[in-house]
Amino acid sequence: MLVARSLPLVPKPIVRRVAWRYIAGTTLDDAVGIVHHLARRGATATIDALGEFVENAKQAEQETQQAIATLDAIAANNLPAYLSVKLTSIGLSLDHRLAEQNLRYILDRARLLGLFVRLDMENSPYTTPTLELYRTMRESGYDNIGVVIQAYLYRSEHDVRQLAPYQADIRLCKGIYNEDPSLAIKDREGIRANYRALLRLIVELGMSVRIATHDDVLIADAEQLIAERQLERDRYEFQMLLGVREQKRDELIRCGYPVRIYVPYGEDWYGYSLRRLKENPQVAGHVFRALFRYDGFSRR
Numbered sequence: 001m002l003v004a005r006s007l008p009l010v011p012k013p014i015v016r017r018v019a020w021r022y023i024a025g026t027t028l029d030d031a032v033g034i035v036h037h038l039a040r041r042g043a044t045a046t047i048d049a050l051g052e053f054v055e056n057a058k059q060a061e062q063e064t065q066q067a068i069a070t071l072d073a074i075a076a077n078n079l080p081a082y083l084s085v086k087l088t089s090i091g092l093s094l095d096h097r098l099a100e101q102n103l104r105y106i107l108d109r110a111r112l113l114g115l116f117v118r119l120d121m122e123n124s125p126y127t128t129p130t131l132e133l134y135r136t137m138r139e140s141g142y143d144n145i146g147v148v149i150q151a152y153l154y155r156s157e158h159d160v161r162q163l164a165p166y167q168a169d170i171r172l173c174k175g176i177y178n179e180d181p182s183l184a185i186k187d188r189e190g191i192r193a194n195y196r197a198l199l200r201l202i203v204e205l206g207m208s209v210r211i212a213t214h215d216d217v218l219i220a221d222a223e224q225l226i227a228e229r230q231l232e233r234d235r236y237e238f239q240m241l242l243g244v245r246e247q248k249r250d251e252l253i254r255c256g257y258p259v260r261i262y263v264p265y266g267e268d269w270y271g272y273s274l275r276r277l278k279e280n281p282q283v284a285g286h287v288f289r290a291l292f293r294y295d296g297f298s299r300r
């Protein structure tokens with residue numbers, strides 16, 4: 001825990017060395033290569049052009065162009081993939097209308113190419129605006145868009161019910177941000193229990209669910225539910241992050257489940273990598289091993 005908290009103090013080249021397994025690389029070509037590799041192993045992908053909390057409209061526009069370039073590359077290379085996007089990277093923290101305009105550009109291009117776009121869910125100040133933008137887009141006729149629900153938030157049951165009239169395509173995850181205890185469940189078993197309840201609610205309300213977790217207990221529970229309800233393949237899939245629990249990924253593929261891998265790429269790999277390292281139980285070992293291998297820190 002202490003090591004996780006002091007990660008921002010670790011020199012960037014070391015974070016890079018340890019974190020590289022979670023990132024496709026810095027370029028779109030790197031992402032295309034990884035998606036081809038995953039496809040050969042039987043997995044589909046969702047590609048995230050890394051970038052969040054932009055500081056001005058010009059940066060938001062650049063991120064929007066990057067998202068559009070990603071869609072173009074998916075189509076040009078005929079990849080079994082779609083796009084994941086963070087609304088703060090296209091301007092949500094600056095101006096709601098700017099984000100809406102940029103999102104429309106992205107969705108227009110995706111629609112033209114026959115592709116789907118998932119709105120990642122960020123920290124709690126953005127939950128309501130993200131869900132609002134989702135609804136606005138659906139009401140404007142875009143049906144190539146999906147959302148994310150975080151099982152650690154107390155509000156999520158209400159949010160799922162509100163999404164039912166839209167028959168939303170929902171990615172269900174635990175949630176990664178450090179939220180206030182007044183907003184989010186903090187204990188592991190409590191989050192698991194809410195995940196299981198939300199999974200059932202989404203299915204009962206007739207929506208499609210993307211089961212985004214590496215947790216064996218939740219994966220086993222989902223497998224049981226899929227069998228019990230005889231869920232059709234287009235109603236669900238398992239989703240995992242690049243570089244995490246690859247054996248489990250291959251096992252799910254072998255069992256015949258649809259599996260999609262989240263593939264981040266880009267120059268802004270640092271913040272994403274820190275979040276991944278903080279949730280990795282082996283983080284201390286990895287960081288210290290890298291520290292000793294790094295020339296600047298070598299004791300030899």
Ligand SMILES: Cc1cc2nc3c(=O)[nH]c(=O)nc-3n(C[C@H](O)[C@H](O)[C@H](O)COP(=O)(O)OP(=O)(O)OC[C@H]3O[C@@H](n4cnc5c(N)ncnc54)[C@H](O)[C@@H]3O)c2cc1C
Pocket residue numbers: 119120121122148150171173174175176177212213214215216239240241244245261262276277279280281
């Ligand atoms: C496809 C996908 C999309 C996501 N999208 C979002 C989003 O939009 N918004 C959001 O807030 N969160 C998102 N997340 C993150 C999610 O909320 C969790 O923080 C993260 O998945 C860890 O929770 P877990 O369910 O895997 O369970 P955990 O209990 O954290 O992990 C279960 C086991 O998996 C292994 N593991 C987990 N993480 C790592 C790691 N980094 N390195 C090595 N081993 C690991 C460990 O063995 C661990 O015991 C996403 C996750 C996935 C898989």
